Amino acid sequence: MGTTSPERILATLDDAQRSAALAVDGPVRIIAVAGAGKTRTITRRIAYACASGVWDPTRVLAVTFSVKAANEMRERLDALQVPRGVRASTFHSAALRQMREVWPDICEGPFPDVTEDKSALVAQALYRFNGIRPKEQPKQSVYEVGAEIDWCKVSLITAKNYARVCAATHRTPPAGLEPGQFATVYEQYEAEKNSRFEIDFNDILLLACHVLDAFPDVAKRIRRQIGWLTVDEYQDVSPLQHLLMTRWLGSNRNICVVGDPAQTIYSFAGATSYYLEHFGKEFAPLTADIALNRDYRSVSPIVGYANRVLGGSAQRQDYIRLESGRGTGSRVMSRIYETDAAEAQAVARQISRILAQGGNASDCAVLTRVGGQQTLVAQALKQANIPYRLRRNMNWQSSALAGTARQETAETSNAGVEQLGVEKGRVTISTIHAAKGLEYKHVFVIGLSEGLLPYKPQSDDGDVEEERRVLYVALTRAEDTLHLSFAKRSDSQTTYVRRLSRFLQ
Protein backbone atom coordinates (compact mmCIF):
# COMPACT_ATOMS: atom_id res chain seq x y z
CA MET A 1 0.00 0.00 0.00
CA GLY A 2 1.35 3.46 -0.87
CA THR A 3 1.36 6.39 1.50
CA THR A 4 -0.41 9.71 1.12
CA SER A 5 1.86 12.78 1.14
CA PRO A 6 1.52 15.11 4.17
CA GLU A 7 0.36 18.00 2.00
CA ARG A 8 -2.31 15.93 0.25
CA ILE A 9 -3.66 14.87 3.63
CA LEU A 10 -4.33 18.50 4.53
CA ALA A 11 -5.65 19.49 1.12
CA THR A 12 -9.38 19.21 1.88
CA LEU A 13 -9.29 21.04 5.22
CA ASP A 14 -10.41 24.64 5.71
CA ASP A 15 -8.10 27.10 7.49
CA ALA A 16 -9.30 26.38 11.05
CA GLN A 17 -9.29 22.60 10.49
CA ARG A 18 -5.81 22.90 8.97
CA SER A 19 -4.38 24.82 11.92
CA ALA A 20 -5.78 22.12 14.24
CA ALA A 21 -4.15 19.42 12.11
CA LEU A 22 -0.82 21.25 12.06
CA ALA A 23 -0.65 21.54 15.87
CA VAL A 24 0.92 18.14 16.45
CA ASP A 25 2.74 18.77 19.75
CA GLY A 26 1.49 19.54 23.22
CA PRO A 27 -2.07 20.01 24.51
CA VAL A 28 -4.64 20.90 21.86
CA ARG A 29 -8.34 21.57 22.25
CA ILE A 30 -10.72 21.56 19.32
CA ILE A 31 -14.25 22.70 20.01
CA ALA A 32 -16.34 21.83 16.99
CA VAL A 33 -20.02 22.44 16.33
CA ALA A 34 -22.15 19.69 14.79
CA GLY A 35 -21.12 18.91 11.23
CA ALA A 36 -17.89 20.92 11.50
CA GLY A 37 -15.77 17.99 10.39
CA LYS A 38 -14.22 17.08 13.73
CA THR A 39 -13.78 13.44 12.73
CA ARG A 40 -12.24 14.63 9.45
CA THR A 41 -9.93 16.99 11.34
CA ILE A 42 -8.65 14.58 13.98
CA THR A 43 -8.12 11.70 11.56
CA ARG A 44 -6.20 13.98 9.18
CA ARG A 45 -4.20 15.41 12.09
CA ILE A 46 -3.12 11.87 13.01
CA ALA A 47 -2.44 10.96 9.37
CA TYR A 48 -0.44 14.15 8.81
CA ALA A 49 1.70 13.73 11.95
CA CYS A 50 2.48 10.11 11.03
CA ALA A 51 3.13 10.81 7.34
CA SER A 52 5.45 13.70 8.14
CA GLY A 53 7.42 11.49 10.54
CA VAL A 54 6.71 13.58 13.66
CA TRP A 55 4.75 10.80 15.37
CA ASP A 56 5.69 7.16 15.74
CA PRO A 57 2.50 5.39 14.53
CA THR A 58 2.98 2.53 17.00
CA ARG A 59 2.60 5.00 19.89
CA VAL A 60 -0.58 6.70 18.72
CA LEU A 61 -3.89 6.08 20.49
CA ALA A 62 -7.23 7.67 19.62
CA VAL A 63 -10.12 6.92 21.93
CA THR A 64 -13.80 7.52 21.66
CA PHE A 65 -16.95 6.32 23.38
CA SER A 66 -18.61 3.78 21.15
CA VAL A 67 -17.58 0.89 18.96
CA LYS A 68 -19.36 2.58 16.05
CA ALA A 69 -17.32 5.79 16.41
CA ALA A 70 -14.07 3.84 16.84
CA ASN A 71 -14.80 1.81 13.70
CA GLU A 72 -15.61 4.95 11.76
CA MET A 73 -12.33 6.50 12.88
CA ARG A 74 -10.39 3.39 11.91
CA GLU A 75 -12.00 3.33 8.46
CA ARG A 76 -11.13 6.96 7.87
CA LEU A 77 -7.54 6.37 9.04
CA ASP A 78 -7.29 3.37 6.68
CA ALA A 79 -8.60 5.50 3.82
CA LEU A 80 -5.81 7.98 4.56
CA GLN A 81 -3.31 5.08 4.44
CA VAL A 82 -2.25 5.62 8.03
CA PRO A 83 0.14 2.83 9.14
CA ARG A 84 -1.57 -0.08 10.92
CA GLY A 85 0.16 0.58 14.25
CA VAL A 86 -2.15 3.52 14.99
CA ARG A 87 -4.87 2.40 17.39
CA ALA A 88 -8.43 3.74 17.37
CA SER A 89 -10.61 2.23 20.04
CA THR A 90 -13.01 2.88 22.88
CA PHE A 91 -11.74 3.74 26.37
CA HIS A 92 -12.94 0.34 27.51
CA SER A 93 -11.34 -1.79 24.83
CA ALA A 94 -8.03 0.09 25.10
CA ALA A 95 -7.96 -0.37 28.88
CA LEU A 96 -9.03 -4.01 28.66
CA ARG A 97 -6.29 -4.81 26.16
CA GLN A 98 -3.70 -3.15 28.41
CA MET A 99 -4.90 -4.98 31.50
CA ARG A 100 -4.88 -8.39 29.79
CA GLU A 101 -1.38 -7.69 28.52
CA VAL A 102 0.11 -6.71 31.90
CA TRP A 103 -1.93 -9.06 34.09
CA PRO A 104 0.60 -11.95 34.17
CA ASP A 105 3.20 -9.50 35.54
CA ILE A 106 1.09 -8.27 38.42
CA CYS A 107 -1.08 -11.22 39.39
CA GLU A 108 -0.75 -14.99 39.68
CA GLY A 109 -4.30 -15.96 38.74
CA PRO A 110 -6.17 -15.61 35.46
CA PHE A 111 -7.72 -12.29 34.40
CA PRO A 112 -11.32 -12.03 35.68
CA ASP A 113 -14.20 -12.43 33.23
CA VAL A 114 -16.06 -9.33 32.14
CA THR A 115 -19.63 -9.94 33.22
CA GLU A 116 -22.07 -10.72 30.41
CA ASP A 117 -25.14 -10.26 32.58
CA LYS A 118 -25.04 -7.30 34.91
CA SER A 119 -28.80 -7.51 35.56
CA ALA A 120 -28.34 -10.97 37.12
CA LEU A 121 -25.79 -9.50 39.53
CA VAL A 122 -28.11 -6.63 40.40
CA ALA A 123 -31.10 -8.95 40.89
CA GLN A 124 -28.99 -11.15 43.18
CA ALA A 125 -27.85 -8.09 45.17
CA LEU A 126 -31.47 -6.97 45.55
CA TYR A 127 -32.42 -10.49 46.66
CA ARG A 128 -29.80 -10.40 49.39
CA PHE A 129 -31.29 -7.08 50.50
CA ASN A 130 -35.05 -7.65 50.24
CA GLY A 131 -35.44 -11.45 50.07
CA ILE A 132 -37.39 -11.34 46.79
CA ARG A 133 -36.10 -14.05 44.47
CA PRO A 134 -33.94 -12.68 41.60
CA LYS A 135 -36.39 -13.77 38.87
CA GLU A 136 -39.25 -12.04 40.68
CA GLN A 137 -37.50 -8.69 41.15
CA PRO A 138 -39.34 -5.99 39.15
CA LYS A 139 -37.40 -5.47 35.89
CA GLN A 140 -37.64 -1.69 36.18
CA SER A 141 -36.05 -1.73 39.67
CA VAL A 142 -33.24 -3.97 38.45
CA TYR A 143 -32.64 -1.63 35.52
CA GLU A 144 -32.71 1.52 37.66
CA VAL A 145 -30.47 0.11 40.39
CA GLY A 146 -28.00 -1.10 37.72
CA ALA A 147 -27.97 2.35 36.12
CA GLU A 148 -27.39 4.01 39.50
CA ILE A 149 -24.47 1.67 40.27
CA ASP A 150 -22.99 2.59 36.87
CA TRP A 151 -23.50 6.27 37.61
CA CYS A 152 -21.74 5.91 40.98
CA LYS A 153 -18.78 4.16 39.41
CA VAL A 154 -18.28 6.58 36.52
CA SER A 155 -18.68 9.45 39.01
CA LEU A 156 -16.11 7.81 41.35
CA ILE A 157 -18.63 7.50 44.20
CA THR A 158 -18.20 4.51 46.47
CA ALA A 159 -20.99 2.82 48.46
CA LYS A 160 -19.56 4.41 51.60
CA ASN A 161 -19.85 7.93 50.16
CA TYR A 162 -23.20 7.48 48.48
CA ALA A 163 -25.47 8.73 51.28
CA ARG A 164 -23.30 11.82 51.74
CA VAL A 165 -23.47 12.62 48.02
CA CYS A 166 -27.28 12.22 48.06
CA ALA A 167 -27.55 14.59 51.01
CA ALA A 168 -25.29 17.19 49.41
CA THR A 169 -26.86 17.09 45.94
CA HIS A 170 -30.49 16.19 46.77
CA ARG A 171 -30.17 13.05 44.68
CA THR A 172 -32.96 10.51 45.05
CA PRO A 173 -31.92 6.85 44.93
CA PRO A 174 -33.83 4.58 42.54
CA ALA A 175 -36.50 1.94 43.20
CA GLY A 176 -37.85 3.66 46.31
CA LEU A 177 -34.67 2.93 48.28
CA GLU A 178 -33.26 5.19 50.98
CA PRO A 179 -29.63 6.29 50.35
CA GLY A 180 -28.34 3.92 53.05
CA GLN A 181 -30.36 1.05 51.59
CA PHE A 182 -29.05 1.69 48.09
CA ALA A 183 -25.49 1.73 49.47
CA THR A 184 -26.13 -1.72 50.97
CA VAL A 185 -27.41 -3.06 47.62
CA TYR A 186 -24.35 -1.51 45.90
CA GLU A 187 -22.07 -3.31 48.38
CA GLN A 188 -23.95 -6.58 47.81
CA TYR A 189 -23.54 -6.13 44.07
CA GLU A 190 -19.79 -5.76 44.47
CA ALA A 191 -19.66 -8.82 46.75
CA GLU A 192 -21.70 -10.94 44.33
CA LYS A 193 -19.49 -9.88 41.42
CA ASN A 194 -16.31 -10.67 43.34
CA SER A 195 -17.64 -14.07 44.40
CA ARG A 196 -18.16 -14.94 40.71
CA PHE A 197 -14.66 -13.66 39.90
CA GLU A 198 -16.12 -11.17 37.44
CA ILE A 199 -15.66 -7.50 36.72
CA ASP A 200 -18.12 -5.12 35.10
CA PHE A 201 -17.48 -2.56 32.35
CA ASN A 202 -16.62 0.25 34.69
CA ASP A 203 -14.29 -2.00 36.66
CA ILE A 204 -12.13 -2.27 33.54
CA LEU A 205 -11.39 1.45 33.79
CA LEU A 206 -11.16 1.44 37.60
CA LEU A 207 -8.75 -1.48 37.44
CA ALA A 208 -6.61 0.30 34.83
CA CYS A 209 -6.45 3.43 37.02
CA HIS A 210 -5.44 1.32 40.00
CA VAL A 211 -2.74 -0.58 38.08
CA LEU A 212 -1.32 2.65 36.66
CA ASP A 213 -1.16 4.11 40.19
CA ALA A 214 0.10 1.07 42.07
CA PHE A 215 2.62 -0.50 39.67
CA PRO A 216 5.12 2.10 38.45
CA ASP A 217 7.02 -0.26 36.12
CA VAL A 218 3.84 -1.46 34.48
CA ALA A 219 2.63 2.14 34.25
CA LYS A 220 5.85 3.08 32.45
CA ARG A 221 5.28 0.29 29.93
CA ILE A 222 1.68 1.30 29.26
CA ARG A 223 2.63 4.97 28.95
CA ARG A 224 5.39 4.14 26.47
CA GLN A 225 2.65 2.85 24.15
CA ILE A 226 0.79 6.18 24.32
CA GLY A 227 3.02 8.89 22.92
CA TRP A 228 0.13 10.87 21.42
CA LEU A 229 -3.38 10.62 22.77
CA THR A 230 -6.53 11.91 21.04
CA VAL A 231 -9.88 11.88 22.84
CA ASP A 232 -12.97 12.32 20.67
CA GLU A 233 -16.40 13.37 22.02
CA TYR A 234 -14.63 14.88 25.01
CA GLN A 235 -17.84 16.66 26.06
CA ASP A 236 -19.13 13.25 27.15
CA VAL A 237 -16.17 12.19 29.29
CA SER A 238 -16.95 10.96 32.81
CA PRO A 239 -14.84 11.61 35.93
CA LEU A 240 -13.67 7.98 35.68
CA GLN A 241 -12.62 8.31 32.03
CA HIS A 242 -10.93 11.61 32.80
CA LEU A 243 -9.04 9.96 35.65
CA LEU A 244 -7.85 7.18 33.36
CA MET A 245 -6.84 9.72 30.73
CA THR A 246 -4.63 11.56 33.23
CA ARG A 247 -3.13 8.23 34.36
CA TRP A 248 -2.37 7.27 30.76
CA LEU A 249 -0.65 10.59 30.24
CA GLY A 250 1.47 10.80 33.38
CA SER A 251 3.80 13.71 32.56
CA ASN A 252 3.17 13.44 28.80
CA ARG A 253 1.44 16.55 27.41
CA ASN A 254 0.69 15.29 23.91
CA ILE A 255 -3.05 15.28 24.30
CA CYS A 256 -5.68 16.48 21.84
CA VAL A 257 -9.31 16.65 22.88
CA VAL A 258 -12.23 17.37 20.60
CA GLY A 259 -15.86 17.93 21.44
CA ASP A 260 -18.94 20.12 21.41
CA PRO A 261 -20.51 21.30 24.70
CA ALA A 262 -23.86 21.58 22.91
CA GLN A 263 -23.83 17.84 22.18
CA THR A 264 -23.52 16.62 25.79
CA ILE A 265 -26.47 14.24 25.98
CA TYR A 266 -25.23 11.67 28.47
CA SER A 267 -25.11 13.76 31.68
CA PHE A 268 -27.76 11.44 33.12
CA ALA A 269 -25.16 8.68 32.90
CA GLY A 270 -22.36 10.67 34.53
CA ALA A 271 -20.84 12.41 31.48
CA THR A 272 -19.89 16.06 31.86
CA SER A 273 -18.66 18.82 29.56
CA TYR A 274 -16.78 20.30 32.55
CA TYR A 275 -13.48 18.78 31.44
CA LEU A 276 -13.82 20.13 27.89
CA GLU A 277 -14.63 23.59 29.21
CA HIS A 278 -11.75 23.56 31.72
CA PHE A 279 -9.16 21.87 29.51
CA GLY A 280 -7.44 25.22 28.95
CA LYS A 281 -6.78 25.61 32.67
CA GLU A 282 -5.98 21.98 33.36
CA PHE A 283 -3.35 21.68 30.61
CA ALA A 284 -2.17 25.32 30.33
CA PRO A 285 -0.42 26.49 28.26
CA LEU A 286 -2.18 25.01 25.24
CA THR A 287 -0.36 24.71 21.91
CA ALA A 288 -3.61 25.38 20.08
CA ASP A 289 -7.17 26.14 21.13
CA ILE A 290 -9.34 25.99 18.04
CA ALA A 291 -13.03 26.51 17.41
CA LEU A 292 -14.56 24.93 14.30
CA ASN A 293 -17.88 26.70 13.85
CA ARG A 294 -18.73 26.02 10.20
CA ASP A 295 -21.37 23.34 9.73
CA TYR A 296 -20.66 21.59 6.42
CA ARG A 297 -23.51 19.16 6.84
CA SER A 298 -26.72 21.16 6.89
CA VAL A 299 -28.20 23.76 4.54
CA SER A 300 -28.57 27.24 6.02
CA PRO A 301 -32.28 27.07 7.08
CA ILE A 302 -31.44 24.03 9.24
CA VAL A 303 -28.39 25.78 10.68
CA GLY A 304 -30.57 28.83 11.47
CA TYR A 305 -33.12 26.64 13.22
CA ALA A 306 -30.47 24.84 15.30
CA ASN A 307 -29.03 28.23 16.32
CA ARG A 308 -32.49 29.38 17.41
CA VAL A 309 -32.93 26.33 19.62
CA LEU A 310 -29.57 26.90 21.30
CA GLY A 311 -30.20 30.66 21.42
CA GLY A 312 -33.26 30.07 23.64
CA SER A 313 -31.07 28.57 26.33
CA ALA A 314 -30.06 30.35 29.51
CA GLN A 315 -26.66 28.70 28.96
CA ARG A 316 -26.26 29.91 25.39
CA GLN A 317 -22.90 31.50 26.22
CA ASP A 318 -21.51 27.94 26.63
CA TYR A 319 -22.45 27.02 23.07
CA ILE A 320 -20.90 28.10 19.80
CA ARG A 321 -23.14 29.61 17.10
CA LEU A 322 -23.08 27.58 13.92
CA GLU A 323 -22.23 29.13 10.58
CA SER A 324 -23.47 27.44 7.48
CA GLY A 325 -20.76 25.93 5.31
CA ARG A 326 -23.37 25.05 2.68
CA GLY A 327 -25.72 27.18 0.67
CA THR A 328 -29.37 27.80 1.21
CA GLY A 329 -32.01 25.06 0.89
CA SER A 330 -35.60 24.14 1.74
CA ARG A 331 -37.09 25.77 4.81
CA VAL A 332 -37.66 23.65 7.91
CA MET A 333 -41.18 22.14 7.82
CA SER A 334 -43.30 22.04 11.02
CA ARG A 335 -46.61 20.19 11.28
CA ILE A 336 -49.16 19.29 13.94
CA TYR A 337 -51.27 16.12 13.66
CA GLU A 338 -54.35 14.92 15.52
CA THR A 339 -52.97 11.56 16.73
CA ASP A 340 -49.69 9.64 16.89
CA ALA A 341 -50.96 7.27 14.19
CA ALA A 342 -51.83 10.19 11.89
CA GLU A 343 -48.33 11.60 12.46
CA ALA A 344 -46.69 8.26 11.62
CA GLN A 345 -48.80 7.82 8.47
CA ALA A 346 -48.02 11.34 7.29
CA VAL A 347 -44.29 10.72 7.75
CA ALA A 348 -44.63 7.50 5.71
CA ARG A 349 -46.44 9.44 2.94
CA GLN A 350 -43.77 12.11 2.83
CA ILE A 351 -41.03 9.48 2.63
CA SER A 352 -42.95 7.74 -0.19
CA ARG A 353 -42.92 11.04 -2.04
CA ILE A 354 -39.15 11.41 -1.57
CA LEU A 355 -38.68 7.88 -2.93
CA ALA A 356 -41.05 8.49 -5.85
CA GLN A 357 -38.89 11.48 -6.80
CA GLY A 358 -35.83 9.21 -7.00
CA GLY A 359 -34.56 9.56 -3.41
CA ASN A 360 -33.03 6.65 -1.51
CA ALA A 361 -34.63 5.15 1.56
CA SER A 362 -31.21 5.06 3.24
CA ASP A 363 -31.07 8.87 3.01
CA CYS A 364 -34.16 9.19 5.25
CA ALA A 365 -34.30 8.96 9.04
CA VAL A 366 -37.15 9.25 11.52
CA LEU A 367 -35.80 10.29 14.92
CA THR A 368 -37.59 9.74 18.22
CA ARG A 369 -36.84 10.69 21.81
CA VAL A 370 -37.68 7.21 23.13
CA GLY A 371 -37.91 3.74 21.62
CA GLY A 372 -41.63 3.43 22.37
CA GLN A 373 -42.45 6.05 19.71
CA GLN A 374 -41.05 3.83 16.98
CA THR A 375 -43.76 1.14 16.76
CA LEU A 376 -46.37 3.26 14.95
CA VAL A 377 -43.79 4.64 12.54
CA ALA A 378 -42.58 1.13 11.73
CA GLN A 379 -46.19 0.01 11.13
CA ALA A 380 -46.88 2.98 8.86
CA LEU A 381 -43.73 2.35 6.80
CA LYS A 382 -44.56 -1.32 6.55
CA GLN A 383 -48.06 -0.51 5.30
CA ALA A 384 -46.55 1.81 2.72
CA ASN A 385 -44.14 -0.97 1.70
CA ILE A 386 -41.09 1.06 2.65
CA PRO A 387 -38.17 -0.94 4.07
CA TYR A 388 -36.80 0.32 7.38
CA ARG A 389 -34.40 -0.53 10.13
CA LEU A 390 -34.83 0.25 13.82
CA ARG A 391 -31.94 1.59 15.86
CA ARG A 392 -32.20 1.77 19.61
CA ASN A 393 -29.45 2.66 21.98
CA MET A 394 -28.45 -0.11 24.30
CA ASN A 395 -26.70 0.69 27.54
CA TRP A 396 -24.12 3.17 26.28
CA GLN A 397 -21.36 1.77 28.46
CA SER A 398 -21.87 -1.86 27.58
CA SER A 399 -21.79 -0.82 23.93
CA ALA A 400 -18.30 0.56 24.41
CA LEU A 401 -16.47 -2.73 24.42
CA ALA A 402 -14.98 -3.59 21.06
CA GLY A 403 -14.05 -7.13 20.15
CA THR A 404 -17.13 -8.71 21.71
CA ALA A 405 -20.24 -9.82 19.90
CA ARG A 406 -22.09 -6.80 21.26
CA GLN A 407 -23.45 -4.29 18.80
CA GLU A 408 -23.45 -0.59 19.18
CA THR A 409 -27.20 -0.42 18.85
CA ALA A 410 -29.92 -2.97 18.75
CA GLU A 411 -30.94 -3.12 15.10
CA THR A 412 -33.94 -4.85 13.62
CA SER A 413 -35.44 -4.43 10.21
CA ASN A 414 -38.48 -5.39 8.18
CA ALA A 415 -38.42 -7.61 5.15
CA GLY A 416 -39.63 -5.16 2.54
CA VAL A 417 -36.20 -4.63 0.99
CA GLU A 418 -36.96 -6.47 -2.22
CA GLN A 419 -39.65 -3.89 -3.02
CA LEU A 420 -37.08 -1.18 -3.56
CA GLY A 421 -33.92 -3.10 -4.27
CA VAL A 422 -30.99 -3.23 -1.88
CA GLU A 423 -29.28 -0.23 -3.46
CA LYS A 424 -32.16 1.95 -2.30
CA GLY A 425 -31.54 0.75 1.27
CA ARG A 426 -33.82 1.22 4.23
CA VAL A 427 -35.23 4.14 6.13
CA THR A 428 -33.65 4.46 9.57
CA ILE A 429 -35.98 4.77 12.55
CA SER A 430 -33.73 5.70 15.43
CA THR A 431 -33.68 7.19 18.87
CA ILE A 432 -31.85 10.51 18.84
CA HIS A 433 -29.18 9.12 21.16
CA ALA A 434 -28.45 6.24 18.77
CA ALA A 435 -28.26 8.66 15.82
CA LYS A 436 -25.51 10.77 17.38
CA GLY A 437 -22.63 11.17 14.95
CA LEU A 438 -24.74 10.12 11.93
CA GLU A 439 -26.10 12.21 9.05
CA TYR A 440 -29.02 11.84 6.63
CA LYS A 441 -30.28 13.92 3.70
CA HIS A 442 -33.87 13.92 5.02
CA VAL A 443 -34.66 13.90 8.73
CA PHE A 444 -38.08 13.67 10.39
CA VAL A 445 -38.08 14.49 14.11
CA ILE A 446 -41.42 13.41 15.57
CA GLY A 447 -43.10 13.85 18.96
CA LEU A 448 -41.97 17.43 19.54
CA SER A 449 -44.38 18.06 22.40
CA GLU A 450 -43.96 18.79 26.08
CA GLY A 451 -43.55 15.43 27.81
CA LEU A 452 -41.75 13.82 24.88
CA LEU A 453 -39.13 16.49 24.18
CA PRO A 454 -38.38 17.58 26.85
CA TYR A 455 -39.05 14.03 27.96
CA LYS A 456 -41.29 14.11 31.08
CA PRO A 457 -41.50 17.76 32.15
CA GLN A 458 -38.69 17.65 34.65
CA SER A 459 -38.16 19.86 37.60
CA ASP A 460 -34.39 20.07 37.39
CA ASP A 461 -33.10 22.83 35.06
CA GLY A 462 -30.08 20.70 34.20
CA ASP A 463 -32.31 17.92 32.89
CA VAL A 464 -34.29 20.32 30.72
CA GLU A 465 -31.08 21.78 29.30
CA GLU A 466 -29.91 18.29 28.40
CA GLU A 467 -33.20 17.77 26.55
CA ARG A 468 -32.52 20.95 24.56
CA ARG A 469 -29.16 19.50 23.56
CA VAL A 470 -30.84 16.23 22.58
CA LEU A 471 -33.07 18.23 20.21
CA TYR A 472 -30.01 20.08 18.86
CA VAL A 473 -28.32 16.75 18.10
CA ALA A 474 -31.49 15.62 16.27
CA LEU A 475 -31.78 18.79 14.14
CA THR A 476 -28.13 18.75 13.17
CA ARG A 477 -28.31 15.22 11.73
CA ALA A 478 -30.16 16.66 8.70
CA GLU A 479 -28.34 17.64 5.51
CA ASP A 480 -31.02 18.82 3.06
CA THR A 481 -34.51 18.69 4.56
CA LEU A 482 -35.77 18.74 8.13
CA HIS A 483 -39.37 17.90 9.07
CA LEU A 484 -40.60 18.58 12.61
CA SER A 485 -43.92 17.42 14.00
CA PHE A 486 -45.99 16.40 16.98
CA ALA A 487 -49.44 14.93 17.57
CA LYS A 488 -52.03 16.60 19.82
CA ARG A 489 -53.25 13.30 21.28
CA SER A 490 -51.76 9.84 21.60
CA ASP A 491 -55.00 8.44 20.07
CA SER A 492 -58.53 9.61 19.35
CA GLN A 493 -59.89 8.28 22.68
CA THR A 494 -57.50 10.33 24.79
CA THR A 495 -58.75 13.63 26.13
CA TYR A 496 -55.35 14.96 27.24
CA VAL A 497 -54.12 17.45 24.65
CA ARG A 498 -50.37 17.87 24.26
CA ARG A 499 -48.64 21.21 23.90
CA LEU A 500 -45.84 22.13 21.51
CA SER A 501 -42.36 21.61 22.96
CA ARG A 502 -41.08 24.70 24.77
CA PHE A 503 -37.93 24.54 22.62
CA LEU A 504 -39.90 25.33 19.47
CA GLN A 505 -42.02 28.15 20.88
Ligand SMILES: Nc1ncnc2c1ncn2[C@@H]1O[C@H](COP(=O)(O)OP(=O)(O)OP(=O)(O)O)[C@@H](O)[C@H]1O
Ligand atom coordinates in the same frame (compact mmCIF):
# COMPACT_ATOMS: atom_id res chain seq x y z
N1 LIG B 1 -13.56 21.21 4.99
C1 LIG B 1 -14.67 20.58 4.57
N2 LIG B 1 -15.11 20.77 3.32
C2 LIG B 1 -16.22 20.13 2.89
N3 LIG B 1 -16.96 19.28 3.61
C3 LIG B 1 -16.57 19.05 4.86
C4 LIG B 1 -15.40 19.69 5.41
N4 LIG B 1 -15.26 19.25 6.70
C5 LIG B 1 -16.30 18.41 6.91
N5 LIG B 1 -17.07 18.27 5.83
C6 LIG B 1 -18.29 17.42 5.70
O1 LIG B 1 -19.17 17.76 6.78
C7 LIG B 1 -19.85 16.60 7.28
C8 LIG B 1 -19.57 16.46 8.76
O2 LIG B 1 -18.22 16.02 8.96
P1 LIG B 1 -17.84 15.00 10.12
O3 LIG B 1 -18.69 13.77 10.00
O4 LIG B 1 -16.36 14.85 10.11
O5 LIG B 1 -18.38 15.91 11.26
P2 LIG B 1 -18.43 15.84 12.80
O6 LIG B 1 -17.98 17.17 13.24
O7 LIG B 1 -17.69 14.63 13.28
O8 LIG B 1 -20.01 15.73 13.06
P3 LIG B 1 -20.94 15.65 14.41
O9 LIG B 1 -20.19 16.23 15.56
O10 LIG B 1 -22.17 16.43 14.07
O11 LIG B 1 -21.29 14.20 14.55
C9 LIG B 1 -19.35 15.42 6.47
O12 LIG B 1 -20.28 15.15 5.46
C10 LIG B 1 -18.01 15.94 5.92
O13 LIG B 1 -17.65 15.29 4.72
